[in-house]
Amino acid sequence: MEILGTTLRICVDDLEAAAAFYQRLTGSTPQRFDRGGVSAAAVGCFLLMSGPESELEVLRKVTATIAVDDVEDAYATLSTAGAKVIAGPVSTPGGRNLIAVHPDGSVFEYVDRRPTG
Numbered sequence: 426m427e428i429l430g431t432t433l434r435i436c437v438d439d440l441e442a443a444a445a446f447y448q449r450l451t452g453s454t455p456q457r458f459d460r461g462g463v464s465a466a467a468v469g470c471f472l473l474m475s476g477p478e479s480e481l482e483v484l485r486k487v488t489a490t491i492a493v494d495d496v497e498d499a500y501a502t503l504s505t506a507g508a509k510v511i512a513g514p515v516s517t518p519g520g521r522n523l524i525a526v527h528p529d530g531s532v533f534e535y536v537d538r539r540p541t542g
Contacts, residue, residue, distance in 0.1 A: 426493055426494070426495070426498045426499045426501075426502040426503075427493060427494040427495075428491055428492070428493055429492040429493060429494060430470070430491075430492045431470065431489050431490065431491050431492070432467070432470055432471065432472045432489060432490040432491075432492070433470060433471050433472065433489055434472050434474065434484065434487060434488075434489060434490060435471060435472065435473050435474070436474050436475070436481045436484060436485055437473050437474070437475050438475065439475070440464050440465075440466055440473060440474075440475035443466070443473045443475075444457075444466040444468060444473060447466075447468035447469065447471050447473065448468055450468075450469075451468055451469030451470070451471070452469075453468050453469040454468075455467065455468045455473075456468075458518065458519075460517075460518075461476075461480055462476045462477050462480050463475065463476035463477075463480050463481070463484065464476060472490060486532050487524065487532050487533065487534050488531050488532055488533055489533055489534075490533070490534040490535075490536055491533055491534070491535050491536070492536055492537070492538070493535050493536070493537055494537060495537055495539065496513070496514045496520075496521040496522060496523055496535055496536065496537045496539070497514060497521075499523065499535045499537075500513075500514055500523055500535075503523075503525045503535070507527075507528045508525045508526060508527050508528065509525065509526045510523050510524070510525045511524050511525065511526055511532075512524040517536075519536070519538060520536055520537045520538040520539050521536070521537050521539060522534055522535060522536040522537075523535050
């Protein structure tokens with residue numbers, strides 16, 4: 426499994442204000458999308474999320490998003506190393522992902538950018 430980078434996940438009340446701040450901070454244009462009842466903006470290495478507290482409560486449990494070359498390979502490596510995959514791999518609009526709990530209790534999302542189906 427090759428780790429390509431990480432994305433820091435931040436839950437915000439005002440997505441527009443936060444996206445403007447992080448755009449100025451990083452110089453990157455926000456890429457916006459909605460999933461489930463959550464609106465999100467990816468800005469550089471930051472993923473800003475806003476929505477109902479019931480949705481954000483679950484998202485706050487994920488420490489970070491880790492970009493990998495292949496989610497299937499990540500699944501095999503994580504399982505062999507002692508992590509517990511609790512969701513996925515599943516296809517998303519941007520590729521595939523899974524959620525894993527590491528032996529220390531940390532929760533991470535692993536994603537690849539491979540097109541699906």
